[in-house]
Amino acid sequence: MKYIKKSEEPESFTVWKNLANEDWQPSWDNFSKPQKTDVHDSLLQEQGFICCYCGRRITKDISHIEHLKPRYPYTELVLEYTNMLASCQRERERKEPLHCGSKKDHWYNEDLMVSPINANCEEFFKYTDDGQILATDNSKKLAAETTIDKLGLNIDKLKDLRAKALEPILEIINTITEGERQDLIIGFSETDYKGYYEEFCDAIIYLLKN
Known part of the structure; x- marks a missing residue:
């Protein structure tokens, strides 16, 4: 899981919410273009175009706006930008198992959910050579x-x-110098010139560090 540093919400979203009056209130039901598109774009950019949970490469077409704390029962947070993320699996392929936001659905538990907007979330997971994600042995293991x-x-x-x-990292991990290893860690920790993180960069960085 890659830490997501939340940015300011899009100005158009703020303006739209401030239009509330006695006759009209902003809600998820009337949240639409262009404000919804602006929010979705902003979420993708702040996440470096990877899924908030699994780290897969995502675009607007294959992702959806996810609520960390679900719309129900947390109705007061439905239009709170800090509670919004971009998750993969907007539409499921035939027979594809659910994962990430689609599987999480309405589940949330303050004590049992590691949130990607927590600055230290990366400390609680480790990765194996064969692609597994596991919990590290610390107070957040459960x-x-x-x-x-x-x-x-x-x-x-x-x-x-x-x-x-x-695979590409495993092929070179025992042949590179310490300086090259550190350079790779820095490189995978940053977005490229287009603002994209490398897909599964969290797992790659863990492997390079450990």
Whole structure:
């Protein structure tokens, strides 16, 4: 899981919400273009175009606006930008198992959910060479294990994709110098010139560090 530093909400979204009056109130039901598009674009940009939960590459077409704390029962947070993320699996392929925001659905538990907007969230997960994501041994182990389960982060599809992303690093990990290793860690920790993180960069960085 990659830490997401939330940015300011789009100005158009703020202006739209401030239009509230006695006859009209902004709600999820009337939240639409262009404000909804602006919010979706902003979420993708602040996440470096990777899923908030699994780290897959996402675009607007294959992602949806996810609520960290679900719309029900947290109705007061439905239009709160700090509660919004961009998750993959907008539409499920035939027979594809649910994962990430689609699997999480209305589940949320303050004590058992590791949130990607928590600055230290990356500390609670580790990755294996074959693409598994596991909980590290610390005070958040149960929360990390529950999060992995509730988001379906270890389904075969995601394990296979992670393993494929790790292959190039595994091929060179024992041949590079310490300086080259540090340069790679820095490189994968930053977005490219287009604002994109490398797909599954969190798993790649973990492998390079460990």
